[in-house]
Amino acid sequence: MSAAQGAPRYARVLLDVPLAEPLVYLGTDVDLQAGTRCVVPLGRGARVGIIVGTSGLSAIVPSRIKPITRSLDDTSPLSAHWLQLTQFAADYYQYAWGEVALPSLPRMLRTVPGARAARSFARLRESHIAPWSEATAPPVELTPEQAAAVERLNQATGFAPHLLFGITGSGKTEVYLSAIAQRLAGDANAQVLLLVPEINLTPQLEALVRARFRDQPVVAMHSNLADGERASAWLAAHEGRARIVIGTRLAVFCSLPHLSLIVVDEEHDPSYKGSEGVRYSARDLAVKRAQLLNIPIVLGSATPSLETWAQARTDRYRLLRLANRIGAAGATG
Incomplete structure (x- = not known):
């Protein structure tokens, strides 16, 4: 869903950084569904992050909150279960949530996409391993x-x-x-x-x-x-x-x-x-x-x-x- 007209919407975003909590960004005209990957500014650069929650309020002074650059729709959002699993792993093994979640994705999905990203995704979808094999291994009789x-x-x-x-x-x-x-x-x-x-x-x-x-x-x-x-x-x-x-x-x-x-x-x-x-x-x-x-x-x-x-x-x-x-x-x- 997009931010409502006139009402600021803040998103909690995971990044691959050693911080205890997700960073807060302003969501304006972007998809803020939990599990959505997005591009956000960090320092002087840009990073791919994962939105894990939203709120209409923030404890941070609004003027200091940077907006999300854009949401990424090249894949469907990661599921609530996947987010729960990575959060559990981070808590249990004492890492920041983003340090577990982002590295578990393929490099392409955690890199800021370039101009040819859409073409690359299309090619990857066409090249997945075919559902057949020349060899056969029929079921054996079980003991x-x-x-x-x-x-x-x-x-x-x-x-x-x-x-x-x-x-x-x-x-x-x-x-x-x-x-x-x-x-x-x-x-x-x-x-x-x-x-x-x-x-x-x-x-x-x-x-x-x-x-x-x-x-x-x-x-x-x-x-x-x-x-x-x-x-x-x-x-x-x-x-x-x-x-x-x-x-x-x-x-x-x-x-x-x-x-x-x-x-x-x-x-x-x-x-x-x-x-x-x-x-x-x-x-x-x-x-x-x-x-x-x-x-x-x-x-x-x-x-x-x-x-x-x-x-x-x-x-x-x-x-x-x-x-x-x-x-x-x-x-x-």
């Missing part, structure tokens, strides 16, 4: 243990954290894929987030997922992607075109408007805890994200972390066991 695990996952409603505790070779990946298949089949708009700890695991799993879900758009998100590739994948997820997102720890912040299931493979892996930039546990934030959205989450491991195992032993997490190894013809994991 009784796998079938029982999948059934319990399919019956889960609301916030339902599960620990899939399976020895190496017991077929955890097939449980993931079967649960994802049924989740997507049950809702034409549903999206799934599949987190992996290492970049070198992403291509292998991505190829497997693409072969299994030949008719579904699948995108990958990790730090080895070029800026354009990451922006293209992010847009496909944000706009609901990508049904499955596979990624490393940074993908936990990916905008997914129809997220209905989260899978964290090898949940014990320390790679989910970053040592550069904003430090956070992607596994723990994935659990929090599932809680905020009231959706199921699966944490898989052959050697669960002590904290996850304690949650399962005290029935805070539902324990699914795969105690038997299956042959090479079965599922991997």
